Amino acid sequence: MEIAFILSYPRIVPTDGVVSQANTWKKGLEKLGHTVTLINMWEENNWKQFDIILFFGFNEYMQDIIKWLYPINPHIVVAPILDPNYSLIALKCYSRWGCNKLRLNNSYHALRSCKEKVKLFLVRSRYEKLYLSQGFGISASKFRIIPLSYNVNPESFGNEREPFCLHISLLCDARKNVKRLIDASVKYNFKLVLGGILRNEQEKKLLDSWIRDKPNVTYMGYISYDTMLDLYKRAKVFALPSIYEGVGIVALDAAVMGCDIVITRLGGPKEYYNNMAVEVDPYSIDEIGLAVSQLMQGQTFQPDLRKYILENYSLKNISEQLEMAFSIVL
Numbered sequence: 001m002e003i004a005f006i007l008s009y010p011r012i013v014p015t016d017g018v019v020s021q022a023n024t025w026k027k028g029l030e031k032l033g034h035t036v037t038l039i040n041m042w043e044e045n046n047w048k049q050f051d052i053i054l055f056f057g058f059n060e061y062m063q064d065i066i067k068w069l070y071p072i073n074p075h076i077v078v079a080p081i082l083d084p085n086y087s088l089i090a091l092k093c094y095s096r097w098g099c100n101k102l103r104l105n106n107s108y109h110a111l112r113s114c115k116e117k118v119k120l121f122l123v124r125s126r127y128e129k130l131y132l133s134q135g136f137g138i139s140a141s142k143f144r145i146i147p148l149s150y151n152v153n154p155e156s157f158g159n160e161r162e163p164f165c166l167h168i169s170l171l172c173d174a175r176k177n178v179k180r181l182i183d184a185s186v187k188y189n190f191k192l193v194l195g196g197i198l199r200n201e202q203e204k205k206l207l208d209s210w211i212r213d214k215p216n217v218t219y220m221g222y223i224s225y226d227t228m229l230d231l232y233k234r235a236k237v238f239a240l241p242s243i244y245e246g247v248g249i250v251a252l253d254a255a256v257m258g259c260d261i262v263i264t265r266l267g268g269p270k271e272y273y274n275n276m277a278v279e280v281d282p283y284s285i286d287e288i289g290l291a292v293s294q295l296m297q298g299q300t301f302q303p304d305l306r307k308y309i310l311e312n313y314s315l316k317n318i319s320e321q322l323e324m325a326f327s328i329v330l
Contacts (some may be wrong), residue, residue: 001034001051001326006065008057018248020083021148022056028149028319047073052326054122057081063110070117075329079122079146083267084131085175085244091135112136119329122146122322124247125268138263144325147272149318152253155312158233159258164191165292166235166259167251168223171196172203175243177264177282182210182217188289189215190296193231195223232257237295241282244270251277256309258302260295264287274308276301 005026011019026036037237039045047053047069055062062065066076084091091108098109105113115136121143123129129143165185171194178194185192196216198204206237211217223231232238238254248269254259261277263269270279278291311317 004050008062041226059107083246127268184289276305
């Protein structure tokens with residue numbers, strides 16, 4: 001198959017999860033013998049040559065392109081990458097608010113407006129499917145759940161575990177909930193190691209105010225791939241108590257490297273662990289702290305968790321699921 005990948009919005013940060021997902025899928029499909037083209041809109045593209053045209057994300061820009069493309073090549077697939085932090089009722093209102101004739105629009109209304117021209121929607125969890133099907137009125141037959149794969153080399157797995165909790169993210173992004181994780185580490189007295197990007201000077205000052213005079217918390221700055229692997233091999237626990245999250249690949253990577261996982265109860269990430277991670281209310285410092293503490297003190301889901309992820313979320317496994325989904329469109 002010849003497959004086109006289109007990003008619906010520009011890449012802003014180096015660790016963009018959507019770009020990472022697209023690049024991983026590209027690599028996996030190419031290993032199966034397919035050709036994947038990352039579309040550059042400055043170049044001339046022969047749209048008829050593609051068996052599949054796959055959009056990542058959704059907005060008004062995507063709506064306009066799909067309406068233009070559909071008469072040329074109707075084999076259009078969308079991976080919406082919807083990470084909602086609001087109710088289904090609110091989503092229904094957002095998606096219905098707009099009028100194309102008056103050019104009144106928003107990204108949710110745009111998706112609803114072009115849904116009939118999309119052959120298939122690829123979602124990462126049952127949670128995402130629920131929001132899309134009920135929020136946009138999309139038929140259940142137009143969905144395929146394609147989980148994300150882990151992104152690390154699991155052969156570098158380490159057996160020796162040290163008593164610290166690891167967290168890697170955009171640390172001052174409010175949805176990552178790092179302030180409550182820090183407060184939980186102080187209240188329940190466990191060592192916490194933080195790594196990730198701070199996007200500006202204000203975020204540096206904010207993180208410094210959170211960790212000042214907290215000797216049990218260590219900030220390691222931006223984490224290189226090799227350093228990240230080393231931390232995954234050593235950490236006893238990886239915590240991702242996000243307010244909302246699509247999947248949380250960092251936690252999936254940590255799990256396949258042998259860490260026990262504390263994961264948010266909200267959204268789709270918990271679906272990936274087959275009840276072998278401790279789920280927490282991200283708004284509760286006590287639930288976060290107790291969950292990390294019980295894993296630090298000996299409770300573990302490893303090595304069964306690692307085995308489950310190796311069997312279900314390898315790149316080969318996910319790429320074959322993608323291949324099967326595309327064959328349905330064709």
